[in-house]
Amino acid sequence: MPNVSRKGSIHLFRLAGVDLFLHWSWFFVAFYEIESSSKRYSSITWNVLEYLALFLIVCIHEFGHALACRQVGGVANQIVLWPLGGVAYVNPPPRPGATLWSIAAGPLVNVVLAPILWLLYFASGSASWAQSLPDVHSFLYNVLWIDIGLLLFNMLPIYPLDGGQILRSLLWFPLGRARSLLVATIIGFMGVVGLFALAVAMQSAWFAIISVFILLNCWSGLQHARALLRLAKAPRRLGFACPSCRTSPPIGEYWICPKCKNPFDTFQSQAVCPFCAAQFPVTACLDCAARHPMTEWSTTPPASPFA
Numbered sequence: 001m002p003n004v005s006r007k008g009s010i011h012l013f014r015l016a017g018v019d020l021f022l023h024w025s026w027f028f029v030a031f032y033e034i035e036s037s038s039k040r041y042s043s044i045t046w047n048v049l050e051y052l053a054l055f056l057i058v059c060i061h062e063f064g065h066a067l068a069c070r071q072v073g074g075v076a077n078q079i080v081l082w083p084l085g086g087v088a089y090v091n092p093p094p095r096p097g098a099t100l101w102s103i104a105a106g107p108l109v110n111v112v113l114a115p116i117l118w119l120l121y122f123a124s125g126s127a128s129w130a131q132s133l134p135d136v137h138s139f140l141y142n143v144l145w146i147d148i149g150l151l152l153f154n155m156l157p158i159y160p161l162d163g164g165q166i167l168r169s170l171l172w173f174p175l176g177r178a179r180s181l182l183v184a185t186i187i188g189f190m191g192v193v194g195l196f197a198l199a200v201a202m203q204s205a206w207f208a209i210i211s212v213f214i215l216l217n218c219w220s221g222l223q224h225a226r227a228l229l230r231l232a233k234a235p236r237r238l239g240f241a242c243p244s245c246r247t248s249p250p251i252g253e254y255w256i257c258p259k260c261k262n263p264f265d266t267f268q269s270q271a272v273c274p275f276c277a278a279q280f281p282v283t284a285c286l287d288c289a290a291r292h293p294m295t296e297w298s299t300t301p302p303a304s305p306f307a
Contacts, residue, residue: 099165
C-alpha cells in the first residue's frame with residue numbers, strides 16, 4: 001500500500017483486530033471542504049454528513065483490503081484515514097494470487113455499495129423526496145456518485161492506486177515479482193504526467209497534491225523493484241533453505257538490525273548483529289517473508305560426534 005506515516009494520528013477504535021487511526025490533518029481539510037460546499041444544502045449539517053459518508057465509504061473500502069489480506073494468510077492490523085483517503089497496512093504473502101485478492105477486495109466493496117446506494121436514491125425519487133425532502137434526495141445522489149467516483153479513480157492503472165497494484169499483481173504471474181513492480185511503476189510515472197496535466201487544465205490544487213503523492217510512491221516502488229532485481233540475481237547460501245518456501249537465502253548484507261539500523265548478513269553472523277550484538281530468535285525470509293528460528297533453516301545435517 002502507499003506510504004503514509006501514522007505519526008500524528010489519533011486512535012479511533014479497534015474492530016476485528018484492526019486498529020483505525022485518523023490523521024490530525026483530516027480535521028483541517030474537512031473544515032475547508034465542508035465550508036467550501038456549504039451552499040449545496042439548506043443546512044451545513046448535510047455537508048458534514050456527506051463528508052462523513054465519504055470517509056465511511058473509504059473506511060469500509062480499507063477494511064475490505066485488510067480482511068481479504070487476512071483471508072489469504074497475510075498480516076493486516078492498521079488503517080489510517082487521512083485527507084487523501086485511507087491506507088490499510090496490509091502485508092499479504094508474497095504470491096501474485098494473494099496480493100491480487102488483497103488489493104481487489106477494496107474496489108469490490110465500492111462495487112457492492114453502488115447498487116445499494118442507487119436503490120436508496122431511486123426509492124427517494126419514487127417517494128417524491130426531491131420535492132418533500134430535497135436535502136435527503138440530494139444527499140443520497142451525492143453519496144452514490146462519491147462511491148462511483150472513488151471506484152473509478154482507484155481503478156486507474158496508476159501505481160500505487162488499486163488499479164495500478166492490480167495490474168502489478170496480474171503482471172506478476174508472467175513477469176515475476178520484481179519485473180512486474182518495475183513495469184507497474186513505469187506505467188505509474190506516465191500516469192502521473194497525465195494527472196499533472198489534468199491538474200493544470202482544471203487548476204485543481206487537489207489533483208496536484210495527489211499527483212505529487214503518487215509520484216513519490218512510484219519512485220519508492222521503483223527503488224523497491226530495483227532492490228528485488230538485485231536480490232533475485234544475488235548468489236545464494238548453500239546449506240540453508242527457508243522452511244516455508246524452500247528458497248536458499250542470498251549472500252550479502254540484506255537484513256537490517258532494528259536496534260542499531262546497520263545492515264548485516266544474518267546467516268554469516270548466526271542471527272546476531274555484529275555491530276550491537278543484538279540476538280534474533282527468528283530470521284525473516286526475504287523471498288516469502290516467513291520467519292523461522294535459524295536452526296530450522298539448516299539443510300545440512302549436524303556432524304556426528306563420532307566422526
